[in-house]
Amino acid sequence: MAEDVLTIKHLSVDFKTLEGTVHAIRNVTLKLHPGEVLALVGESGSGKSVTTKTVMQLLPKNAEVVSGSVEYEGRDLLKLPEKELQKLRGNDLAEIFQDPMTALNPTMQVGKQIMEPLLQHQDINKEDAKTKALAIMEKVGIINAKERFKDFPYQFSGGMRQRIVIAMALICHPKILIADEPTTALDVTIQSQILKLIKQLKDELGTAVIFITHDLGVVAGIADRVAVMYAGRILEFGSVNDIFYHPQHPYTVGLLKSTPTMEMGGGDLESIPGTPPNLINPPAGDPFAYRNRYALKIDFKKLPPFFKVSDTHYAATWLLDKQAPKVHLTDKLDQRRQHYAKLVEKEAHQDD
Amino acid sequence: MRKYIIKRLLMMVLTLFIVATLTFFLMKMIPGSPLGNTMKLSKAQQLAVEKQYGLNKPVWQQYLSYMTGVLHGNFGMSYQYNSTTVASLIGHRVGPSILISFQALVLGVIVGILLGCVGALKKGTWADATSSTLAVIGISFPSFILAILLQYYLGFKLGWFPVASWDGFPSTILPTIALSAVPMAQVSRFVRTEMVEVLNSDYILLAKAKGLSVPQVVSHHALKNSIIPTLTLIGPLAVTLITGSMVVENIFSVPGIGELFINSVLANDYPVIMGLTMFYCLLLCGILLLTDVVYGLVDPRILSKEKGEH
Helix, strand or coil: CCCCCEEEEEEEEEEECCCCEEEEEEEEEEEECCCCEEEEECCCCCCHHHHHHHHHCCCCCCEEEEEEEEEECCEEHHHCCHHHHHHHECCCEEEECCCCCCCCCCCCCHHHHHHHHHHHHCCCCHHHHHHHHHHHHHHCCCCCHHHHCCCCHHHCCHHHHHHHHHHHHHCCCCCEEEEECCCCCCCHHHHHHHHHHHHHHHHHHCCEEEEEECCHHHHHHHCCEEEEEECCEEEEEEEHHHHHHCCCCHHHHHHHHCCCCHHHCCCCCCCCCCCCCCCCCCCCCCCCHHHCCCCCHHHHHCCCCCEECCCCCEECCHHHCCCCCCCCCCCCHHHHHHHHHHHHHHHHHHHC | CHHHHHHHHHHHHHHHHHHHHHHHHHHHHCCCCCCCCCCCCCHHHHHHHHHHCCCCCCHHHHHHHHHHHHHCCCCCECCCCCCCEHHHHHHHHHHHHHHHHHHHHHHHHHHHHHHHHHHHHCCCCHHHHHHHHHHHHHHHCCHHHHHHHHHHHHHHHCCCCCCCCCCCCHHHHHHHHHHHHHHHHHHHHHHHHHHHHHHCCHHHHHHHHCCCCHHHHHHHHHHHHHHHHHHHHHHHHHHHHHHHHHHHHHHCCCCCHHHHHHHHHHCCCHHHHHHHHHHHHHHHHHHHHHHHHHHHHHCHHHHHHHHHHC
């Protein structure tokens, strides 16, 4: 396998707040392979966005990186001076935000906003930049790009605005695209269009994507690999098939069980009891232990290491230890597996 | 847009009519008469003068004849200044007032925007604290106290500026500074709040994610969006300036309409009071209309809303 595009090692980030120090992420280690889509999955506050904001070095002022490194092309992004980072942002590393309604400058023509990264990073005159901007506007599916170049964001719908944000992010052909819940604020039909667009463009440009979401349905459609985050830690990571067909961590299983499907009919939707722990005083052991039906005593005391399930699949739960009792977590998941298999198949058909 | 402006202009005429009517009757309720203080006149002389100016008729008749005059563009003659029409009096006096008000507005708005930006960009530092302190002083200090302090220290003690004369640009400096304190303070507070909000918005983060430097982010994305809402302030500020300028004009002996207004009220110079009130009213309505129009031109979103509504 070719060298990784991005390597996050042992990353920990704190936030200083009035109530105390929030340990937002702890010991996060992730690798991004070239051209792949890595999905970061987890509920709100699990540290997904903090991880990617650290990569972009766009954390708010009260954040502090406690330890770790983010390697990109042999350099640690955390140690780069601001000037060097500015050269990378928008050029090598690009980001799509969650809410397209607020991500665009309301008083600037969209064309100008799309041209901005080009003019910033490349030695290019305005004419050529405009030509390129029009080309990418057409590519992301904005009809009548020429006439709409001078329009303002309020003249576009949410889905169209997200296309504009995507055009801005991809105009410099970045190596890494961070998509921070890019479809959460859109309705479902638009959502699938935008997902397809991201997939198509990243294949075309060979961009590696970190895709943040809490929607496992979206993950099934787009991701190659998945990392499940909870309370600032990664609990399990593996290929999409590993996570959907052989989930090992009780939290991953819980997430899968609480995703509604068409096949369920009128049955009750399972949920994970309790709420995530307060990250000002995170628990000592497995952060999920308090909500975990299958928690062992050691889960409350000692943080589980990553147990290897397969070459691609690792999970941090004591249930995988040799001495642990055997539990079968995935009874109800069997029917879901079939459903997801169908989903994946459907996506594959659409691509053909 | 044209429909909107015409509608506003019609509203202006109505406002003017109401203001003129109210002022006329309120003015007549003030004790004293234009000749009340003149003890030297005999009863017969007083009656003769009152008859000459139509002051012996019932108030409603005076009102009707005044309004008829106004409709024909005749605002009457001043009682105080012999054989001068109100229109020409105002015409002669309006220049200095507009000049210092305008200078004060420009100075106040520019300094205010700068202070506000510094406050927002350096939030929580000594620079922010200084800008806030200046703003608090500007808002809480009455302009006439500032005027007297400026006059005493910069004019009298140091002798840098004329104390109270009207002779070219140097003599406009102190009144301008005295008047600019309020707009400066209000604009700086407003811009600071707006900018802090804008700097926290998604599109600023996105601009940073595009690789723009902080100065670029501020000048390309934050500045315009922080200043646009400030435009709505300029109308009310102009109002404050024009009313505030009456006192300041008097302190610095600026031969403007503010001074004229005070003198005419003291002397019960009815036609001048009426003329000036209507002039102020017209000026304020005009400024408010102008700010709305400019706002529509600067912020593309407003215009489209107007189109939808009217």
